[in-house]
Structures are given as C-alpha cells and as structure tokens.
Amino acid sequence: MKNELFIKNNIGDEGEQMYLVIGDIVEKVNIVAPSTKCEDVYKIFDENPSLEGIVVCTGEQPIGLVMKTQFFQKLSTKYGFDLFMKRTIDLVMDQELLVVDFSAPIAEVSTLAMNRKQANLYDYVVVTKQGSIYGIVSMRDLIIKLSEVQINIARYSNPLSGLPGNNVIEEKLQEILTYENFSVFYLDIDLFKVFNDTYGFREGDVLLKETANIISETILTSANEPSFVGHIGGDDFIAVIPHYDHELLCEAIINRFDQFILRFYSDEERKKGYIRAITRQGTVENVPLVSISIAVVQNKNFIISTVEQLSKKAAELKKKCKEFKHSVFLTLDDAEGETDASQYEELVR
Known part of the structure; x- marks a missing residue:
C-alpha cells in the first residue's frame, strides 16, 4: 500500500480502522520453556484441539516456535515418537520464527510473512512489545484483517x-x-x-x-x-x-x-x-x-x-x-x- 509510510499520523476517527497495527489483532499464546519435554507439548496439543502452535520462550523472550502440524509430522516419522517424546522441545522447535513489534503496520507484517519459506508460510507471526512476548497472530487472521484494511482504504481514499x-x-x-x-x-x-x-x-x-x-x-x-x-x-x-x-x-x-x-x-x-x-x-x-x-x-x-x-x-x-x-x-x-x-x-x- 502506497501510503503505509504515513499511516500513524494520517488518520481521523472514521479512518482509524484502515490503519491498524499488528498489536491490534494479537491473540494470547501458549508459552513453554526450552527445557519442556516434547511429551508435555504433545499433551498440550492433545488437550487443546484448536491450538495451532506454541511459542518457546526464555523468560519473556521468544526463541522458537512449535507449530502443531510440523510437530506431529516429526513424531509420525519412523522412530520419531520414541526418539523425541522424552527429549526437550528446544531440539524440535523452529528457530526461524518471524518476530515483529506490536506497533508494526499490518501491511508491512503481511509482506514479511508472505516472503517466508514455503514450509513456514502458515506459521504464527510472533508479536513482542519492548522485546517481551506480547502474543501471536495467525496467518488466517492476518489475511482477513488485511483484506478489511484494503477494502476500507479503497472506500475512504482517493483512487488516484x-x-x-x-x-x-x-x-x-x-x-x-x-x-x-x-x-x-x-x-x-x-x-x-x-x-x-x-x-x-x-x-x-x-x-x-x-x-x-x-x-x-x-x-x-x-x-x-x-x-x-x-x-x-x-x-x-x-x-x-x-x-x-x-x-x-x-x-x-x-x-x-x-x-x-x-x-x-x-x-x-x-x-x-x-x-x-x-x-x-x-x-x-x-x-x-x-x-x-x-x-x-x-x-x-x-x-x-x-x-x-x-x-x-x-x-x-x-x-x-x-x-x-x-x-x-x-x-x-x-x-x-x-x-x-x-x-x-x-x-x-
């Protein structure tokens, strides 16, 4: 979007919904320490069927991401269950997570998310505030909200x-x-x-x-x-x-x-x-x-x-x-x- 540079200042009350930042759509996230056993993570997923991912944090700082689909795929490989279940989650987590500040514009985050590797396209976007974990945004929610923003921009902006x-x-x-x-x-x-x-x-x-x-x-x-x-x-x-x-x-x-x-x-x-x-x-x-x-x-x-x-x-x-x-x-x-x-x-x- 052409005027993303000017988003934070260039709004009125009617147009505020056009210029959301990623922190406006953030969700709470399950957090585990890197020393957590894979069997405990498995249990969390098993007890929360709608949960798509878990963030691994050292204190309040995110260091890894465990998406349920990839986690279960690793466990389903030959000897995978026996190999990983008693080991710690830091051996399984993905360290190439996308971390953004809560004040980042939604369009900017969307671009970063879509530029990830194919295997990571649907991973959570991890949101921090002052370096500490703030929550996550799913790709589904990000795409839906970005579409709303673009529709509103088209509605309230001059097309030229x-x-x-x-x-x-x-x-x-x-x-x-x-x-x-x-x-x-x-x-x-x-x-x-x-x-x-x-x-x-x-x-x-x-x-x-x-x-x-x-x-x-x-x-x-x-x-x-x-x-x-x-x-x-x-x-x-x-x-x-x-x-x-x-x-x-x-x-x-x-x-x-x-x-x-x-x-x-x-x-x-x-x-x-x-x-x-x-x-x-x-x-x-x-x-x-x-x-x-x-x-x-x-x-x-x-x-x-x-x-x-x-x-x-x-x-x-x-x-x-x-x-x-x-x-x-x-x-x-x-x-x-x-x-x-x-x-x-x-x-x-």
Missing part, C-alpha cells in the same frame, strides 16, 4: 493518489478545531485544466500523483507531531499540522513542485515562462507554466470554530493566491494586510 478522501478529511477538520494551535493548508494546482487539455489526461494523472507525493512526504516526514494529508478531489489537496510553523513546509512543497513541473515543458517554454494554449474562454493565449497555490488558514489571530468558517476563509485566501502568476503561499495575516501581488513580488526579491 491513495490519500484519504472527503469522509476522513471531514473528521480530521472537526478534530483540528479542538486544537489550541493549528495550520490548515489548502493546496491546488493553478491552470491544471489547461495543462490537462494541452498535455492529456495521462500526464495530468502523473502530475496529480507526484503532487500528492510531494505534499505527503513534506508534511508527514518533516512534521514530527501528528499531521494529516488528504485529497479533496481533482487538483485540490489539504494538509493539517497542529502548530504555526508553516513557512519551511510551504517553501519545501513549492520548491519541489516547481522543479518537478519543468519536466513537462520544452527549454523554450521554460525560458519564456509560458506556453501557447487554449484557455477556458476558447482563445489561444500565452498561459503561464503550472504552479501551486497554498492557502494557509491558522487560528493564530482569528477565531475559527466551525468547518464552514474554515472553508470560507480558505476560499477567500485561495482567490487571493490566484492573483499571482507563480507558486505562492499566503496566510490570513497576509490577506488582512491586503498584500497584493506586486507588493509580494517586492517582499520576496
């Missing part, structure tokens, strides 16, 4: 970018309004329709996907505190951080975007800074190169208590961003100060 869609975005915005400090970034690609009409939908999809990557990687890997990125739809994105330190994040997004967008243009178009294209009015004009606008709405000097107020402020700010012919970010303070495009050009020189 893989980012959370409007259901999760709505939940996150309601949550962010309870924060003492927040910054909400409304981002959209300027002149995207002209770009799509000129270069085609395939290139348009490439641009949208890379824009999603740029925003996600910048926000979710740079902001250590809980943060969020969503795809509203089309060329509109949203990002949330629980503080006011927006400048470096906005600059990083713009710098990466402006570098990436150059790949679509010829050397001559880059030098001129525009292309000849058909506008929405149906006329052929000089159209600036695609840019990105970021409207940053903060509760720094403004009281914002509803999502509607937040959206209205963002719409006003985005309109002001459109006055510029290049990528730009503006805050509510910039709008209140009536900074126009020409004044902004002087400030950034």
Whole structure:
C-alpha cells in the first residue's frame, strides 16, 4: 500500500480502522520453556484441539516456535515418537520464527510473512512489545484483517493518489478545531485544466500523483507531531499540522513542485515562462507554466470554530493566491494586510 509510510499520523476517527497495527489483532499464546519435554507439548496439543502452535520462550523472550502440524509430522516419522517424546522441545522447535513489534503496520507484517519459506508460510507471526512476548497472530487472521484494511482504504481514499478522501478529511477538520494551535493548508494546482487539455489526461494523472507525493512526504516526514494529508478531489489537496510553523513546509512543497513541473515543458517554454494554449474562454493565449497555490488558514489571530468558517476563509485566501502568476503561499495575516501581488513580488526579491 502506497501510503503505509504515513499511516500513524494520517488518520481521523472514521479512518482509524484502515490503519491498524499488528498489536491490534494479537491473540494470547501458549508459552513453554526450552527445557519442556516434547511429551508435555504433545499433551498440550492433545488437550487443546484448536491450538495451532506454541511459542518457546526464555523468560519473556521468544526463541522458537512449535507449530502443531510440523510437530506431529516429526513424531509420525519412523522412530520419531520414541526418539523425541522424552527429549526437550528446544531440539524440535523452529528457530526461524518471524518476530515483529506490536506497533508494526499490518501491511508491512503481511509482506514479511508472505516472503517466508514455503514450509513456514502458515506459521504464527510472533508479536513482542519492548522485546517481551506480547502474543501471536495467525496467518488466517492476518489475511482477513488485511483484506478489511484494503477494502476500507479503497472506500475512504482517493483512487488516484491513495490519500484519504472527503469522509476522513471531514473528521480530521472537526478534530483540528479542538486544537489550541493549528495550520490548515489548502493546496491546488493553478491552470491544471489547461495543462490537462494541452498535455492529456495521462500526464495530468502523473502530475496529480507526484503532487500528492510531494505534499505527503513534506508534511508527514518533516512534521514530527501528528499531521494529516488528504485529497479533496481533482487538483485540490489539504494538509493539517497542529502548530504555526508553516513557512519551511510551504517553501519545501513549492520548491519541489516547481522543479518537478519543468519536466513537462520544452527549454523554450521554460525560458519564456509560458506556453501557447487554449484557455477556458476558447482563445489561444500565452498561459503561464503550472504552479501551486497554498492557502494557509491558522487560528493564530482569528477565531475559527466551525468547518464552514474554515472553508470560507480558505476560499477567500485561495482567490487571493490566484492573483499571482507563480507558486505562492499566503496566510490570513497576509490577506488582512491586503498584500497584493506586486507588493509580494517586492517582499520576496
């Protein structure tokens, strides 16, 4: 899953079930010491027909795994019963067990489990917490839960970018309004329709996907505190951080975007800074190169208590961003100060 990197931060209440970690589906497990006799392990399996495996631990640290199927196979070989029953389980246990931390994402664990040897594909996944045994997850439960996660991701995420869609975005915005400090970034690609009409939908999809990557990687890997990125739809994105330190994040997004967008243009178009294209009015004009606008709405000097107020402020700010012919970010303070495009050009020189 594409956005597994961002799982821990990129959730709302509605989307929590999409981003389970392995510890969320763990089960208790029977534990034995390495000095336990095989006959005692046999008895445990015999008395618990539904039990599939046992973990061998030294203290609280797992060192081996005994799956019932393999255990019984060894006992059923010629002389196997007589050979092993009076001996200790450490001679029979599998030492190549898959051990993961309880905080590992389910999709990541699934990949590790499926990459095991064929003979071990259906072994338990052993889960630890701070190095101590925490429980096990069966492959059956792991596959079922992974399927549920993937279905929910498809349901609540934008199919193109893989980012959370409007259901999760709505939940996150309601949550962010309870924060003492927040910054909400409304981002959209300027002149995207002209770009799509000129270069085609395939290139348009490439641009949208890379824009999603740029925003996600910048926000979710740079902001250590809980943060969020969503795809509203089309060329509109949203990002949330629980503080006011927006400048470096906005600059990083713009710098990466402006570098990436150059790949679509010829050397001559880059030098001129525009292309000849058909506008929405149906006329052929000089159209600036695609840019990105970021409207940053903060509760720094403004009281914002509803999502509607937040959206209205963002719409006003985005309109002001459109006055510029290049990528730009503006805050509510910039709008209140009536900074126009020409004044902004002087400030950034």
